[in-house]
Amino acid sequence: MAGSGAASGVISVAAELHRRAADASGDFQNVEAVRLLTRALKRLDAGDPADPDWIVLRTRILISLALAEAEVGSAEAGFAHLDEAARLPPRLPDGPRRRELAIVVEAQRALVLGRIGRFAEAVKLFDSIVPALERDLEDNALPLTRNLMNRALMHVAMTNSEAALADLRRCLQLAVDHGLTRIEGKVRHNLGEHSQLIGDIPGALRHYEEAARIYRSAAPGWLPRLRVEQARALLAAGLADDAARHLDEVMPELRESRASQDIAEAEIARAAAAILDGDCGLARQLASAAHRRFRRRGNIPWAEVAALTRLRADATEILGGTRRPPAKLVAGLTRHADRLAGLGLRDEAAVARLLAVRLLLRRGEAAPAGDLLGRVPKPRRTTPIDHVMLLRLCRAELAVATGRPRAALAQARGGFAELSLVRDRMGGLDLVCGTAVHGQELGRLAVGLVLANTRGHAGARRLFAWQERTRAQVYRYEPLPAIDDPVLARLITEMRQVQRLAQQNRLDGKPVTALEQRYARLQREAGRLGWYTSPWGRPRPVSSPEEVAAELGDRVLVSLFGQDGELSAVTVRDGRFRLVRLGGLDEVVEITKQLHADLNALAPDHLPPPLVAAVTASAEKRASMLDERLVRPLAEVIGDRELVIVPTGPLYALPWSALPSLRGRPLSVAPSATAWVTAVRRESIDPVVLVGGPGVPGAIGEVKQLRSVYPKATLVDGPAATSSAVLEALDGAGLAHLVAHGAHEPANALFSRLELVDGPLFAHETARLRRPPDRVVLAACELAMSHIRPGEEALGFAGALLASGSRTVVGAIARVGDRAAAEAMADLHRRLASGTPPARALAHATAADPLRRPFLVLGAG
């Protein structure tokens, strides 16, 4: 019971000061907290030391003061307060309150030990507290969970991964059992950070997503902070676009809440995304803003990280150009590295030194570069993959600069092996694709090095092997069975409905902006869920040049690549490899874009004749120009053989069959020779499925006609052609022919879609079929188009099918007219049904009107 009125007044004033101090330290204002707590103690001096409330409050104030003092740098003072606090609880009458208070003092001591880096002692203390709390589990669920979580953080700091994980799992169980929802969210958040630390990006993303689900309802204020972590994980996976979108979404919320630590961390992450995206100006701006914020907060380590980000932007810009790097920047990075090392930021210090090494090499100063590189320690198990790859790049560049090309290639090989291990663990096509960004420069260096020394057959063969090692690795996996995710399924269903509604509104001339925004939001959410925890698939080895040559038989393979603005091709014919230089890349890319636009413009069936004539003339001219530049130099090698073409970057949009000298030539396109070999070796199966989507005038006739070609085919059309019915019919089909409207989604290939009666069917969904159809014909617009990520990781609707196990996909790389498509398809299937292989059958079908039938075979011809 409280004593006199004056005494209880003292208690309430002190309690109020304590509360304000807690707010201050919650906002990292620890100096202010110390001041308030000291005042609170002084106030208490006037109270009654025998009053249990006085004892409890004094203990709690001392506990808070200990942590605040430790935060502002005086841990010894903190421990003195804790020692004093420890003497207080014994003065209380025996009971749960006394035991609990004693434990709180020791828990705080452990936390302070952790804050000043004495993790082992902290863990030891936690080890003694935890059993005490466990004795009375029902009453102590909350403090037990909190202490376990803190112990886990200590284990993380000591890189005791197993122990940390054990504690976090236990916390999760406790939180779930006792309905501690917010704590459950926090634990999942921490589990995410733990996964990220050990390089398990899909695991991290999954935990973050689960935490987000909890935060959304139970603690929305913690959500923005979580989004920042999510963005960091995306950056590690190389998905700069997605990370940038995430951050742009949360920044306004963070600014509103004035959480300056979080804003500044978000700015750093956004700057990193900008650097990956090549926008160094934006990166500099963000990094400078973050730097100012951290300085104002007095957070020195983070301020130095912000300064490093700024320097990284500078260095990246210089390295991307041709200017000689200024000595000042090198000196700045070196100095900064020492500062970072002094703060114990080991990985960051390494990055600063590695950037300086690259700049020195660019300046032609190999000896100091070598010395500096010698000071960079070996990567640890938790070193992020981008740092590992940067180290490999530096070693390779140093080897080149000191005349040791073999050593450089060995470094590149080592780097790609490490990158492969990271990729193998990725879940979902998006993540598998994204990883390549970290190996981009190393790949360029290796291919450039081999290219410069390519002489004759052996050299070309070696070059080919390097191309295969560095391109389109996403096609190198045997997909593992999907795990059903009801949340994802629900989201996709909602996306379908929104898209369908938007489409109806568009036709009725009603506004669609709100629906489009909702769709974009759903797409982002569904995208996040597509990053699976389980690996996407079992990796298959890269095909060797000999394997490819053997599989080709009479065919000729043309593997295109651009290096330093020059386009070249490695050809494989009858086991012979040859390098053919094709001239300027930019010009070919520009003409390809123009031809692609011509074909899009030409597609509509009802285009007025004068426009048809003008666009046709333009397309023919551009097709001839490309023929001249691409096919003529290869004429001798390719003869009249069937072709397998591996495109590069923007040339994925090239309508090969429209080039005059390739008219009627059987050809297929593959993202890599390895992907082609894999496709060719897949076994084929029988059943035929015909699908007719809504709103295509020619669909009824086309499907009916195909019915006469394939009398036993399963027919899914009319109101029965829903996405679930179509997916079911596709699973395990031998040949699937789909007539529908199609749309390629340039920014997010996995959401490219085919319109069905209940809304779109997404590439995302076809990629998780148990047994994707052996051969697929997409009689729709654009669905053979690809979005090309760094590392030639090309993916689109057709690509997703191929990567998931389809042998052959026929699709359009531009818009197609309804009539033109129907006619081409009738021709194609007549030949397919009589046993003609797809490449040959399609060659005949497109030759009749190549500009209006821009179809390609992807995969096995």
Next chain:
Amino acid sequence: MNDIEVPGGGAFPDDEALLADLGRVLAAVDPPPDGLVERVQFALELENLDFEIAQWQRAEPSLAGVRSITDEGTITFTVSDLTVMINLTRIGQCHRIDGWLVPAAPHGVEVRVAEHGSSATIADEGGRFVLDEVPRGTTQIVISVGGASSRRTVVTPAVVL
């Protein structure tokens, strides 16, 4: 808001209040379209006021006869004897504009975007032109028939791209 000015200020004070109320009601019930003033100003900035305006030929998407539901951004404008067709490709914050002029001739092509200035090119003999990295916004295409020195100018309506 005082949208309605009373000439000479001769109205009774009550009338002015009434008219002001009326102005507010009108502004709420039938506001001028968003961006109308900007579009008028943008159109008036054209230096040569002696021009012909091409009409936008809107195609019914369901009748286009293409196996795509998304409007790929092909727009056609015509005036007496000249047709301009453009195809838009979105690249980041900008557009790439591929265009065709019928009948084909190397006319001058300028694209103006409100608050972003303009960029110009000359079509090839096939009437084909490309303008890269065009900022998005209220856009107008100006064709100098027979080259920049000619007197005949055709403009498209200002459209938000």
